[in-house]
Amino acid sequence: MSKRLPVSISDILKAHSRVKQNVHHTPVVTNSTFDDRFGRKFYFKCENLQKTGSFKARGALNAVTKLCEEDKTVSGVVTHSSGNHGQALAWAAKTMGLKCAVIAPNNSPAVKLEAIKGYGADVVLCEPTPTARQQTCDKVSKERGYYFVPPYDHYDVIAGQGTMAVEFLEQVPQLDAILVPTSGGGMVSGIAIAGKSIKPDLKVFIVEPQGKDVERCLQAGDRLWPNPPRFLNTIADGIRLQQLGHITWPIILELVEKQVFSVTNDEIIEGMKFAFERMKLVVEAASGAGIAAAMSDKMCNLDDNIKHVGVILCGGNTDIHHLPWYQ
Known part of the structure; x- marks a missing residue:
């Protein structure tokens, strides 16, 4: 390298x-x-x-665990996801005792959305475009004071x-x-x-x-x-x-x-x-x-x-x- x-x-x-x-x-x-x-x-x-x-469980848990190590005041996390990262972040947040919100396209597979809710996260639907996902995520993050954990970046x-x-x-x-x-x-x-x-x-x-x-x-x-x-x-x-x-x-x-x-x-x-x-x-x-x-x-x-x-x-x-x- x-x-x-x-x-x-x-x-x-x-x-x-x-x-x-x-x-x-x-x-x-x-x-x-x-x-x-x-x-x-x-x-x-x-x-x-x-x-x-x-x-996705690997990256989400590492990010949330490290966040909790570095910031003891964090109350919740938010992301946008078509399903898998959303499920993973919801599970990681539950594991670490945090609240979670997931912004998902309104055409996401129902099985993935139900799983996100099953881990205790709030699901917020948006239009199925990358721009709408990010804008909605930014809005929820600001309103709730949640830390944004992106799916990949x-x-x-x-x-x-x-x-x-x-x-x-x-x-x-x-x-x-x-x-x-x-x-x-x-x-x-x-x-x-x-x-x-x-x-x-x-x-x-x-x-x-x-x-x-x-x-x-x-x-x-x-x-x-x-x-x-x-x-x-x-x-x-x-x-x-x-x-x-x-x-x-x-x-x-x-x-x-x-x-x-x-x-x-x-x-x-x-x-x-x-x-x-x-x-x-x-x-x-x-x-x-x-x-x-x-x-x-x-x-x-x-x-x-x-x-x-x-x-x-x-x-x-x-x-x-x-x-x-x-x-």
Whole structure:
């Protein structure tokens, strides 16, 4: 790593110590049928089995715990989220005895909104645009005096997500690459910092829904996305944000591979179906995107020296009454 990054491996190891008593050490599963079909050895990190049903519990708990260590007067936290970060922050706040409010788009999956409420947080609905989410969040934060914990653009959130890579490389030290479904970039930033600090030759690849256009931006070294920020038309609601974050972008530009795996809705569905049918795992569409990338022609065409590939199953919060292949 040639540049000094704002989050270090030391920050991530401290985060690991901070959260490990309250989050699951998630399992890694393999599938010989998948390996035989796609010609490499794949390892699936089951963050769908994490507290609150997604990896987001790691970053949220690290941020809230550290906030409570540094500010004994904090009374509550607020965020905007399509579901998973909202659930995670609500759970983390409850764990630490804080109040919580979550601003969510009015088209968020009902299963995620009910889970947020189940952890004791208030849900405030807004129009389904990134701008409306942030404006409503700012308003609630000011009115209630709550501390804003962003879904991805936050150093402590990034450090918490990086604990995943610490675990993964302890479980599978021979990993050559990791495929990471990506929205704003908090998870892939944390994984890249930790992973490449522990194993410098590790390759970290972004997986995106079609239309995110990260590869063009990375290869140009510039944020080429149109403004204002928008959501993509994808069944993977957890990774529908088009732009990477402003804090995560330079980390990703520095550490993550310039080649990006872009997947369609149909490919995501095939990835989900494989997890359900062959691995017996309930995963949401964002996890299906990671599996789809592992199935793709682009994976088949990667360097043959990449023999051991990790896939982050980032969440399992799917509405079983509205599975995408029945819509």
